[in-house]
Amino acid sequence: MVVVRYGIEQALSDRVFRSMFEERKRVFVDLLGWDIPVLAGRYEIDQFDDDEATYIVVTDGTGEHCGSARLLRTDRPHILDTIFPYLCDDIPPAGPRVREITRFCLARRLKARERLATRNRLVSALVEHALCNGITTYTGVAEWAWFQQILAFGWQCLPLGMPSSADRGLSAMRIDISPATPGLLRQSGIFAPIHLMDLDRTAA
Amino acid sequence: MITLAEVQAFCTVARAATTPHALMQAVEEITAAMGFRYFALVHHVDLLTPGSTIVRLVSYPRDWVDAFEEGRLYAADPIHRASHTTTVGFAWSKVATLITMNPRDHAVLAAARTAGLGDGFTIPAHIPGEANGSCSFAMRDGEELEEAQLPLVQLVGSFAFEAARKIARSGIAPIPPAPQLTDRQTECVALVARGKTDWEIARILGVGVETVTQHLKDARDRYGVTKRTMLAIRALFDGAISFTDILRR
Numbered sequence: 001m002v003v004v005r006y007g008i009e010q011a012l013s014d015r016v017f018r019s020m021f022e023e024r025k026r027v028f029v030d031l032l033g034w035d036i037p038v039l040a041g042r043y044e045i046d047q048f049d050d051d052e053a054t055y056i057v058v059t060d061g062t063g064e065h066c067g068s069a070r071l072l073r074t075d076r077p078h079i080l081d082t083i084f085p086y087l088c089d090d091i092p093p094a095g096p097r098v099r100e101i102t103r104f105c106l107a108r109r110l111k112a113r114e115r116l117a118t119r120n121r122l123v124s125a126l127v128e129h130a131l132c133n134g135i136t137t138y139t140g141v142a143e144w145a146w147f148q149q150i151l152a153f154g155w156q157c158l159p160l161g162m163p164s165s166a167d168r169g170l171s172a173m174r175i176d177i178s179p180a181t182p183g184l185l186r187q188s189g190i191f192a193p194i195h196l197m198d199l200d201r202t203a204a
Numbered sequence: 205m206i207t208l209a210e211v212q213a214f215c216t217v218a219r220a221a222t223t224p225h226a227l228m229q230a231v232e233e234i235t236a237a238m239g240f241r242y243f244a245l246v247h248h249v250d251l252l253t254p255g256s257t258i259v260r261l262v263s264y265p266r267d268w269v270d271a272f273e274e275g276r277l278y279a280a281d282p283i284h285r286a287s288h289t290t291t292v293g294f295a296w297s298k299v300a301t302l303i304t305m306n307p308r309d310h311a312v313l314a315a316a317r318t319a320g321l322g323d324g325f326t327i328p329a330h331i332p333g334e335a336n337g338s339c340s341f342a343m344r345d346g347e348e349l350e351e352a353q354l355p356l357v358q359l360v361g362s363f364a365f366e367a368a369r370k371i372a373r374s375g376i377a378p379i380p381p382a383p384q385l386t387d388r389q390t391e392c393v394a395l396v397a398r399g400k401t402d403w404e405i406a407r408i409l410g411v412g413v414e415t416v417t418q419h420l421k422d423a424r425d426r427y428g429v430t431k432r433t434m435l436a437i438r439a440l441f442d443g444a445i446s447f448t449d450i451l452r453r
Contacts, residue, residue: 089208111390112446113382116332144358145291145330151366152331158215159363161208162355169292171359187373 001059002125002194007051019065020057020105021045027105048072048079048102056129058121066110067118069126070103074139078102080160080172084141087172088160093137101126101140101175117192123153124192127185130177137176144169154188155181205353206237211360218367227371228261231364235263238357239350240341242321245368247337248284259337259368268319275312282309287328287338293358295349296324296342322347325354327361331369333382333442339365382442383426390439392419394449397436 003016011017021043028034029044039045054071072078074094079102081092104122106115130138142150144163150173151157160172185191214234221227235243245261262269272281286294286302294302296313303309324342331337339361343349385393388409395405402420406413420432427438439445 112449113385113390113444116443148291148329148362149331151362152369154370156219158212159208159359163292163358165355169358187370 001063002121002128003057003059004129005055005057006053008045008049008053009051011049011053011055016057016059016063016065017055018043020055020068021049023065023068023107024103024105026108028103031108048077052076054099054129056122056125058118058125065107066114067106067122068103069101069105069122071099071126071129071138072102074098074100080139080141084170084172086161087141087164087170089162090160092160092172093139093174097135098137098139099130099135101138104140120190121192121194123190124182124185124194127155127177127181127191128194131179131181135177137174139172139174141170141172143167144171147171147173150175152188153190154184156184205239205350206234206356208356210234210237211356211363214360215363218363219370221367221371222374224261224368224371227364227367228263230367231261232263234360234364235341238341238353238360239343240324240357241344241347242324242342243364244340244342245337245364247335248281248288258335259365259372261368264342265320268316268321271315271319280308280312282312283324283326283340284336284338285309287326288330288336291328291330293325293327293354293361295354296326297349317345320345323349325349325357325361327358327365329362329365329369334369337365337369382444385423385426385439385444386419389419389423389426390444392416393423393436393439394445396420396432397440397445397450 005011005014005017011020025038025042025044028036029038036044036046049070052073055068056071057068058066060066074092075096078100080088080100081094106118110118126138129135139160145168147169156176158174160174164170182191214230217230218227221230231243231245242264244264245259247259282299282303282305283296286299289302299305322343322345324340326338326340329337329339341357341361391409392405395408400408402413402416405416409416420435424430424432424435427435429435429438440447
């Protein structure tokens with residue numbers, strides 16, 4: 001299942017989202033060694049996890065967190081414009097129809113095959129979410145090896161600046177989403193039909 | 205020196221190209237704009253036995269292309285081999301820092317110089333589940349690479365390769381999903397890849413030898429292969445098991 005939540009407060013009230021913050025600590029702090037804050041020794045939560053953040057989580061059959069991403073609004077401070085402005089030649093794309101994809105995370109317990117499947121479902125969910133919510137552009141920052149894979153998904157992707165010569169080739173990109181995007185992802189074998197569960201709207 | 209705007213324009217044109225010819229033209233233009241003379245966009249497979257989705261766009265001196273194909277250098281070429289060890293672009297002059305060079309490698313590089321190729325820059329393209337590939341840009345012998353623009357060249361190379369992949373697969377049906385193995389089959393295959401016999405796998409997993417034999421037979425059937433070596437390679441190639449499954453512990 002794919003679940004969407006809006007805002008940190010709501011997310012923290014939900015078990016699957018708490019396990020997302022735990023997994024983020026395991027991936028970004030323990031595995032990748034990023035210098036970012038950890039709450040209560042368990043949760044990776046930073047200044048961008050606020051009421052305006054959107055979380056998309058892919059779960060397995062038993063409802064456990066398998067993968068997740070955080071979307072940030074770009075009409076207020078986000079990662080590309082506050083932390084990595086030097087990765088963009090120009091002012092990065094921003095506005096009500098642009099979201100920044102951050103903390104793209106796959107659970108460490110997954111085997112190689114499950115990782116790929118989860119990655120594909122998460123990418124598909126991001127595209128569906130964009131199409132359902134009037135988002136036309138995603139931006140993001142990735143190390144070079146990951147950037148190459150993102151490019152190979154087959155969607156419309158453009159570099160925003162020169163890859164950094166340090167930080168394992170950190171690069172900024174924009175990804176344009178349109179009704180044609182699912183077809184492009186299908187052509188490269190990435191697209192997985194998914195059903196977006198919007199908890200807020202289900203509850204309302 | 206090119207600008208990022210030129211690179212972005214190239215990415216857009218390359219994406220829109222629907223034929224190898226159109227892409228070739230776009231790559232030729234950007235190659236010249238970057239101050240290079242030659243380029244090669246290739247999957248590292250033997251092109252004398254081609255497959256349907258193989259990428260190959262080359263503008264190298266004719267002599268070198270012939271020598272390369274006749275010598276069947278696809279796997280042995282030191283530049284290709286070096287590109288399998290890294291994800292970022294590298295100058296050919298630095299190849300010895302990436303791999304151990306044997307006399308044959310030196311001979312290959314000398315032959316390339318004789319054919320008119322100077323220094324070059326190669327951008328690896330590693331996509332899980334596909335043959336390795338690369339995009340290379342080369343100077344004439346005696347000309348020097350412009351260090352400052354190499355990050356942009358790296359971007360161009362990656363986008364050019366992706367555009368070529370897209371064209372190569374456009375003629376065929378969408379990539380079918382890889383065969384699915386059960387968790388138990390996957391465990392058995394990972395142990396095969398670590399060199400274990402059926403008896404050893406049975407001991408490790410605490411099940412009967414016949415059970416292991418059956419799991420592996422079923423897994424081979426799903427992949428349509430008859431040998432356990434091929435089974436392990438196929439599972440590794442499409443990501444059912446990973447190198448960490450094999451090499452850790």
